[in-house]
Amino acid sequence: MSSHRKARSSTGRPFSGRALRTVLLAAGAAGVATAVPAQAATGSGHAAFASDHVFSHADRAHHTQARDSFTIRQFGTVNAASARNQANAVSAGCSADDHCRSVALSFQIVTFAGQRTHLNAVNLSDAANKSCTGCQTLAGAYQFVVSTPTPFTFDAAHKRRLNDIHRRLDTLSRSTLPAAELKTRVDALAGEVTKVLDDAVAHAPKGHVKPDVTLHRHLDGWPGH
Known part of the structure; x- marks a missing residue:
């Protein structure tokens, strides 16, 4: 059995103008969909954690598999936060005449408030073809980190815009x-999310620390063009 992987790509906009210590990790065990309890997320002096993981597997029994996730984690004011986002896609055992298609896409939005918050953000993707000639396999992890001096929540208009992007992500993945x-289409949706978040923080309560939105993007795919 052979296994093929393409190098993943990563882009991000750096944090700026705030006293925030950020640690980015690129390894670790797969996560599951979890989130910090609400009571821990809203009070100061607490740590918060969230993990989202999308996995798809296509083979001779299931030639097409598509999975996607669009989650919003609002931590509130915290001293420390940990967010993990992961997408894995596998195509196995198919042929050029009977090819497979496997797609896994995970969009994670994390918001938190605080002036000296320790953030541990992990964003991973991996796509693998295992003895799968002519198969298409794509894994994309998009992690949006929103930092504000004081807690805020999305208003109805911003929620509607994010829900619309979520619906279009569902359509694209399938x-x-x-x-x-x-x-290209998924990257365009990620750009729309960033614009919505930029607009949301522009209307958030002001403070001594400038609000910021950062995108961490990992894409892995086969074929790789």
Whole structure:
């Protein structure tokens, strides 16, 4: 059995203008969908944790598998926060005449408040073809980190815009678009999310620390063009 992987890509906009210590990790065990309890997320002096993981597996029995996730984790004011986002896609045992398609996409939005918050943010993706000639496999992890001096919540208008993007992500993940075009379309949706978040923090309560939105993006796919 052979296994093929393409190098993943990562982009991000750096944190700026705030007293925030950020630690980015690129390894560790797979996470599951969990979140910090609400009572811990809203009070100061607490730590918060969230983990989201999307996995898809296509093979001769299930030629097409598509999974996606769009989660919003609002931590409130915390001293420390840990957020993990992961997407894994596998295509196995198919052929060029009987090919497979596996897509896993995870969008995670994390908001937190505080002037000296320790953030541990992990964002991973991996796509693998295992003895799968002519198969299309795509894994994309998009992690949006929103930092504000004081807690805020999304208003109805911003929620509607995010819900609309979520619906379109569902449609894209289940489409039959070639992997290269699918990447472009998903990147465009991520750009829309960033614009919504930028607009939301512009209307958030002001403080001594400038609000900021950072995108961590990891894409891994086969074929890799």
